[in-house]
Amino acid sequence: MDAADADLLDWVPRLRRYARALAGNRDDADDLVQDTLERAWSRASLWRGVADMRGWLFSIMHNLHVDALRRGRLATVPLSEDTPEGIAPPPQAERLAVLDLQAALDRLPLEQREVLLLVALEDMAYADIARTLGIPLGTVMSRLSRGRERLRALLDGAPSAGSGEPVRLKVVK
Amino acid sequence: MSESVPFTPVSEAELHACADGQLTAERAAEVQAWLAERPDEAARVRAWEAQKRELRALFDPVLAEAVPPELRRRARRSPAGWRRPALAAAAALLLVAVAGSAGWGLRGARDATLLAAASPRAGDTFAARAALAHAVYAPEVKRPVEVDGAHEEQLVTWLSRRMGAPMRAPHLQSLGYALEGGRLLPGEHGPVAQFMYRDEAAHRLTLYVSNDGTARALASADLRAGDGARVDTAFRFASEGALNVFYWQDGPFRYAITAAADRAALTRVSAEVYRQLVEAPP
Numbered sequence: 001m002d003a004a005d006a007d008l009l010d011w012v013p014r015l016r017r018y019a020r021a022l023a024g025n026r027d028d029a030d031d032l033v034q035d036t037l038e039r040a041w042s043r044a045s046l047w048r049g050v051a052d053m054r055g056w057l058f059s060i061m062h063n064l065h066v067d068a069l070r071r072g073r074l075a076t077v078p079l080s081e082d083t084p085e086g087i088a089p090p091p092q093a094e095r096l097a098v099l100d101l102q103a104a105l106d107r108l109p110l111e112q113r114e115v116l117l118l119v120a121l122e123d124m125a126y127a128d129i130a131r132t133l134g135i136p137l138g139t140v141m142s143r144l145s146r147g148r149e150r151l152r153a154l155l156d157g158a159p160s161a162g163s164g165e166p167v168r169l170k171v172v173k
Numbered sequence: 174m175s176e177s178v179p180f181t182p183v184s185e186a187e188l189h190a191c192a193d194g195q196l197t198a199e200r201a202a203e204v205q206a207w208l209a210e211r212p213d214e215a216a217r218v219r220a221w222e223a224q225k226r227e228l229r230a231l232f233d234p235v236l237a238e239a240v241p242p243e244l245r246r247r248a249r250r251s252p253a254g255w256r257r258p259a260l261a262a263a264a265a266l267l268l269v270a271v272a273g274s275a276g277w278g279l280r281g282a283r284d285a286t287l288l289a290a291a292s293p294r295a296g297d298t299f300a301a302r303a304a305l306a307h308a309v310y311a312p313e314v315k316r317p318v319e320v321d322g323a324h325e326e327q328l329v330t331w332l333s334r335r336m337g338a339p340m341r342a343p344h345l346q347s348l349g350y351a352l353e354g355g356r357l358l359p360g361e362h363g364p365v366a367q368f369m370y371r372d373e374a375a376h377r378l379t380l381y382v383s384n385d386g387t388a389r390a391l392a393s394a395d396l397r398a399g400d401g402a403r404v405d406t407a408f409r410f411a412s413e414g415a416l417n418v419f420y421w422q423d424g425p426f427r428y429a430i431t432a433a434a435d436r437a438a439l440t441r442v443s444a445e446v447y448r449q450l451v452e453a454p455p
Contacts, residue, residue, distance in 0.1 A: 009240070009248040016244070017235040021228070030244060037247040045449060048344030048352050049325030101231050119193055120228040126195060141186045148189070148221050 008040060011057055014122070018058065021117045022065060024106045032068070036061040052128065059132045062114060069110065104154035112147030115140055183207045188214065192221040298361065300411045300418045303381035303429030306358055306367055307416065311377040311433075318354030318369050328355050332366045336384050338426070342368050343380065343449040348442055350378055378432035380446060385425050408443055410436065419443040423451045 015036060019029035039060045050056045105113060114133060118124040126144075130137045183204050190196045191204045208215040240248075310317055320328040325342055332340040335357050342352050350370035358365045360383045368380040411418040417439050420429035428450065430443050 009245065012240050012244055012248050013236045013238075016238070016240070017232050020235050021232045030241060033244055034247050037244065041247075045329075045341035045343060046325065048342065048346060049322060101227055105228075117228070120225040121232055123193070126190070126193075141189065144189055145185055148224060151224060152220060 007053070008037065011054070012037070014054075015057060015061060018117055018121055019061065019065075021105065021121060022061075022110075022113065024102065032061060032065055035064045035068075039064065052131070054122070054124075055128050055132045058118065058122070058124075059134070062133055066110075101155065104151055107154055108147055108150055112143045112150060115143040116147040116151065119144060188218055189221065192218045192225070299383065299427050300409070300420045300429055302360065302365070303379070303420065303431050304411070304416055304418050306365070306381055307377075307379045307418075307431035310356070310367065310369065311379060317377070319356035321354035322352035324354075325352060332357060335364050336366055336382070337363075338384050340366055340382065341450060343446045345370055345378075345442060345445060348445055349373060350442070353377070376433060378430065378434065378442065381429040381431065383427045385427060408447075410439075412436075421447070 012033065015033045016029060019032045019036075020026060023029040023032055036057060040057060046056075047053070105116075108116065115129060118129045118132065119126075124132070126137060126140050130140045133140070135143075181203075187196065187200070187204055188208075191201060191208070194201075196204060208218060320331060322328070322342075329340055329342055332355060342355065344352070349372045351372075353369045353371050355366060355368040358367055362383070362385050364384075366382045368382075370378045370380070372378070408419055408421045411420070415433040416431060417434065417436055418429055418431045419439050419442075420427065421443075422428075428446065430439060430446060432439055432442070434442075
């Protein structure tokens with residue numbers, strides 16, 4: 001009878017991993033996971049019809065996170081997705097040769113960060129990401145593309161539109 | 174740059190899909206061949222792959238962290254902490270209800286239509302209607318439900334709208350029953366929702382829910398029959414041949430669970446449905 005409970009617990013480590021990357025710190029991340037579990041329980045009657053439990057849970061988390069940002073509960077400053085890349089590099093970006101990955105990630109617009117993390121951490125199929133975030137597949141692809149380029153630029157400490165090979169990530173076969 | 178390999182041009186999206194292993198094997202081979210001649214593009218794809226590895230390296234350790242007790246608790250229980258107490262309460266109610274209803278039943282009626290005629294009390298009528306609805310739709314092969322279980326959300330939304338109150342379909346897979354779907358039926362005082370489930374042997378079980386919010390008088394008449402107990406949450410049991418019905422009332426809502434299952438099995442289902450529908454926060 002408690003199979004569903006066990007199942008939900010099974011998802012907690014992955015929810016925490018994603019939340020940690022999304023929120024940037026442990027406390028906010030675990031708050032987000034906790035809210036997600038509560039919301040999932042309040043909709044327990046829907047579990048039966050959920051074919052993709054992971055997508056469902058991550059979608060709950062996405063909505064809660066967006067809500068929390070809207071309410072200003074989290075300290076994160078969401079950047080507009082439409083901010084032209086390279087025009088307004090974050091302060092100090094020019095001076096730092098390499099930002100650490102977490103700091104660079106935090107500077108990505110939330111929309112790009114979500115897609116990038118679902119791909120990188122969850123290996124989620126693009127179509128599943130589209131469903132989870134409630135956006136068209138094309139939007140998933142454009143956010144992924146921009147997120148990757150932007151993250152690369154942040155880590156390289158260079159304006160993203162710049163030419164030239166990224167020194168740090170240059171890989172020779 | 175070479176045009177020697179004729180295939181569909183590689184899109185930016187496909188480069189990402191290549192890095193993410195989301196291309197078919199055949200297409201992945203084509204894209205790899207395409208990349209082999211384009212070092213700049215290949216370097217981009219490899220940089221993306223490296224990004225992923227670095228992200229995993231940074232955050233995968235979270236997977237190995239012990240789950241904090243608070244999260245463990247939240248994962249296991251609903252926020253109100255109703256689960257264990259509710260089960261105990263339901264079990265206690267069942268004992269009372271089964272004992273109290275032993276002398277009453279629909280035993281002997283041969284035909285579902287007789288059930289209604291033989292039932293003088295409001296609760297009996299309700300159980301009889303539930304049994305009748307079960308008898309009519311459970312044998313149905315092609316159209317057992319109006320909206321199937323694959324569209325549970327639409328089903329629940331639709332029934333909630335028509336019933337004038339939030340409806341939920343309990344999930345009973347832990348007891349071996351999968352939701353097949355549901356339909357709307359005319360009841361004594363308005364629409365009635367019927368949820369249909371089936372087990373692996375294709376035996377069907379139905380949950381019949383009415384909202385008697387507009388029939389307060391009837392509800393209180395039924396309440397008086399309860400020997401001072403909380404009749405609105407007590408279980409009652411009725412049977413007709415192989416068909417058994419468990420039913421109870423909760424405020425304006427009446428619930429009946431009908432199946433050609435033995436009483437013990439039906440008791441388990443009833444306790445679970447009660448737990449999910451009556452005890453769970455809306």
